[in-house]
Structures are given as C-alpha cells and as structure tokens.
Amino acid sequence: MDMTNLHQLFNAQTQEIEISGIRLFDEKIASIDGLIKLTLGQPDFPTPQHVKDAGIKAIKNNLSFYTGMAGELRLRESVANFMKVKYNISYDPQSEILSTVGATEALAASLLAILNPGDKVLIPSPFFSLYEPLVILGKAEPVYIDTTENDFILSPEMIQEAMSVHGDKVKAIILNYPTNPTGVTWNREEVIAIADTLKQYPDVFAISDEIYSELVYEGSHISLGEYLFDQTIVINGLSKSHAMTGWRLGFTLAPKAITQQIIKVHQYLVTSASSITQYAGIEALENGMDDALPMREEYKKRRDYIYEIMHRLGFEIAKPNGAFYIFAKIPEGYIQNSYDFCYDLAQKAKVGFIPGVAFGEAGEGFIRLSYASSMAEIEEAMHRLTNYMEQHSVN
Ligand SMILES: Cc1ncc(COP(=O)(O)O)c(C=O)c1O
Structure with missing residues (x-):
C-alpha cells in the first residue's frame, strides 16, 4: 500500500x-x-441510583444476549407511554419506535435511510456538530439557515425562503430544540407555526432532535410529532434526561412506513442497542419519568x-x-x-x-x-x- x-x-x-x-x-x-x-x-x-441498580440486576441475571433489532418491547412500550404522558402523542410501540445507540445513532440511521445523492438538507444554524457530517456521509448537501438575526429562533419565513431557493431538492430539515448550542427553544405557537409551514412541503422529512426535551426551564417542551406526525422523525433518548451519556440509549419515533426503513440501517449498523442499557432504560422510564x-x-x-x-x-x-x-x-x-x-x-x-x-x-x-x-x-x-x-x- x-x-x-x-x-x-x-x-x-x-x-x-x-x-x-x-x-x-x-x-x-x-x-x-x-x-x-x-x-x-x-x-x-x-445516573439515578434505581437506574444503575436495574443495570446491575440485568448483568447479574445474565440478560446479556442480543435483543430484537428494535429493542425490548417493554422498553418501547415505556417510551410510548412517556410520549403519551408527557407530549400527548401516540406511537405504536410495535411498529413506530426504535431503540438506538444514543441519539447519535438514531440520527445517523434516520438520515442514511432517507438520503439520496444530490439531496439537500436544511440545517438551522448555528447547529450541533453532528448534523453536517452525517448529511455529507449520506452524499447529500447541507444548506444552512442562519438564525442569528432572530435570536436563534427559526421562523416560518426562513423555511419558506430556503424552500423557494432550493425547491424540490430538499429532502429534509433537521430541527433541534431546545437547541445545542444556544439553549433557545420554541413555545407551542412557534411549534405549530413550524409544523403548519412544513405541511406545505409534504415530501420533506422533519428530523426533530428533542434530546433536551426534559430540560426546559419555563413552560414545557412541545414535540413536533404532536403537530406534524406524518412527516416527522422524533429523536430522543436518555443521555441528558437521566444523565446516561455513557450508557448510549436513544430512540426514533416515526410512522410505521418510515420506521421500517430506519430499522434496516440500524440493524446493519449496530444490530441492537446494548441489552443491559435497555433494561436500565426500562427502569428509567417506568419508575423515573421525572428524574x-x-x-x-x-x-x-x-x-x-x-x-x-x-x-x-x-x-x-x-x-x-x-x-x-x-x-x-x-x-x-x-x-x-x-x-x-x-x-x-x-x-x-x-x-x-x-x-x-x-x-x-x-x-x-x-x-x-x-x-x-x-x-x-x-x-x-x-x-x-x-x-x-x-x-x-x-x-
Ligand atoms: C442536540 C444533540 N443531539 C444529539 C446528541 C447526542 O446524544 P447521544 O449522547 O444520546 O448520542 C447531543 C449530545 O450532545 C446533542 O447535543
């Protein structure tokens, strides 16, 4: 060589x-x-003690085998319950929820499942450093929407302007709120306005990274899935809500037809999330939803x-x-x-x-x-x- x-x-x-x-x-x-x-x-x-204990118990009980690709059903059921209780959306645990290796793999598998060479992906900017390289690895082109002039709040007009320039080449928009790096987030009216705008472009996926949903200070988080179910892939996980960054557990929530595609990429990338982590995750969501x-x-x-x-x-x-x-x-x-x-x-x-x-x-x-x-x-x-x-x- x-x-x-x-x-x-x-x-x-x-x-x-x-x-x-x-x-x-x-x-x-x-x-x-x-x-x-x-x-x-x-x-x-x-990580909260009861969650750590659940992980230790899973190891002691030899729960150390591959799980199903989408993750343990009980985990997906607890995620569905979390989304229903906290965010008023119903996802079918059998067909619309996937457990992943952190939000990172959830994002990677989602993007790789939808992107074709030459597609464009809108990214409100400044943005979390993962999005741009994942889009490039998917042979697509990132298009940035500068939000600095609007205190980092993405507005419907900004989306419309980007759509009018890049038109039918746009495959997806990556949304993230509360936002890394700025910490700004959207209230219900703002979420509805974004959802209504994106409804005008029904072939555009909205990948909504809501990993900080549990860390909103005034008011509470509103999920895009509530108002734009058909087009949205919600990304979430336990890294931030349960101080579990090293355990690596994330989720995708999306309509069945979308989840069926993401799961194929997920399977060939990682097979499944760690079994021990999944049992800890069940405890986190069943008994620690407010941790x-x-x-x-x-x-x-x-x-x-x-x-x-x-x-x-x-x-x-x-x-x-x-x-x-x-x-x-x-x-x-x-x-x-x-x-x-x-x-x-x-x-x-x-x-x-x-x-x-x-x-x-x-x-x-x-x-x-x-x-x-x-x-x-x-x-x-x-x-x-x-x-x-x-x-x-x-x-
Ligand atoms: C906006 C955002 N999305 C995703 C991630 C990755 O989360 P995970 O550790 O669950 O892969 C982070 C981590 O910092 C983040 O800030």
Missing part, C-alpha cells in the same frame, strides 16, 4: 468530514494545567448565575430556556475570532469554552459554554473570566 497516496483510497465523503470541532478544541486545551473546562455537553450528575426535575432545578440556578455575570461583562446572550448551554457574543474590544478568543482565554485565564465557529459559520464571533459542571467550578470559572475581561480588552 502506497502510504503517500493513501488518501486516494478512502471514501470521498469520509475525507470531506472532520473530527468534531468541539472534540478537537477540547483536546487541544486539555493539557493546560489547572484548566476549568466548560466545554462538553454532558451532565455532571450520576430530570431535580437536575433541571440545579441547571436553572446555574444558568441564571452565569447569565447575570456574563451579561454584566458585556456578552450579548439570547437567554436560553433549555438544555445547559450559554451561547454568547464576544463583546467588542476583545479578540473577535471565536477560536483565538477561546484559545487565549484557556491559556491566560485557564477557562475552557468552545469557539462558536465549531457550530457553523453563523456561530463565528460567539462562544459556547456548558453549565453541566458543578457550581463550585462555575463560580471559579466566572471569577477567572471576570479577571480576564478586565485585563485583556484589545482597545
């Missing part, structure tokens, strides 16, 4: 994509001594604390109403390039944020921080940020 020309041997799409900017920046600054990292989006809470509540209260305190301080320091922030991120515009008079700003901050103040550009071009000039870290760490990080801002104005 000729190592100098090795790149020619690989898949063209694989060569086009990069390791996530979030991970790359996190690794780049990881060796800085004494750094407080508010970089990664994973809960700092442990996120105490975490949500804590996140809310952190959000308020950080928002207050950063606002005072001159950062412009669309106040987040969900998830656990602050997406803030770097004030004038400081390094404006988000990568350089974050690197300088990490080196000089030993605080780790993620450059906004890691979430697409629309995120340039912003930084994202995750407040899924202890209050003690957050207080120290804000103290250091305050000192940095006092000392490092470029004016």
